[in-house]
Amino acid sequence: MNLKAVLFDLDGTLLPMDLEIYTEEYFKCITARFTPLGYDPKRLISSIGAGIEAMIKNDGSRTNEEAFWDIFVKLYDQSILLQKPVFEDFYKTDFNKIKSVCGFNPEASKTVRGLKAAGIRTVLATNPIFPRVAVDSRIRWAGLEPEDFCLITSYENTRYCKPRAEYYAETVKQLGLQPQECLMVGNDVDDDMPAAKTGMKVFLLTNDLINRSNTDISLFPHGGFDELSDFLNGTSTKSD
Secondary structure, three states, X not given: OOOOEEEEOOEOOOEOEOXXXXXXHHHHHHHHHHHHHOOOHHHHHHHHHHHHHHHHOOOXXXXXXXXXXXXXXXXXXXXXXXXXXXXHHHHHOHHHHHHHXXXXXXXXXXXXXXXXXXXXXXEEOOOOOOOHHXXXXXXXXXXXXXXXXXXXXXXXXXXXXXXXXXXXXXXXXXXXXXXXXXXXXXXXXXXXXXXXXXXXXXXXXXXXXXXXXXXXXXXXXXXXXXXXXXXXXXXXXXOO
């Protein structure tokens, strides 16, 4: 394949996890930090959910960061903006406790660094609903470093979310490449495979497969990291 860049999802792809357990622990952790500051746990969780929904619905007119905090200001007031440094510190400190509920696969870092050594650009194409500091933490949980990627999508630098094709188009544009020169690797059928709508190649990693729509996965090249390696080397196009 004439690839110039490979885009990797993070959660469930480079970083093994059970998404439900991870989400539950995340909310436990963040409410434990903010409850002593006077924030009602249920209201905080609900507000974060509303902020995520606003980012998912973002139409490109503002960054996801702006979409998130606009909702928070409406749900609280302008004073909530004073807490942004506290949120950032949370993602540098307490947030790392959640690493214990995630898995680890050495093949993830091996694959990324192997591609980079071969001169192929590697991109961390995680759904950009978190600040960069939180993404960097999760990258390290996976045994990688932010420097292993030429581009990392986060809520600061992105104006769309998965599964919208605009997210993938925007990311490719930031790379200065054509979609046909890129491959998207992810474990979520509904969130990651829509990259194909832009003309990108796709590979469905099945280690921690998420398939809410019960889509026939034989529609996509798929498998574990061994099959991904074969696919990258052009020796297999496993799509049954």
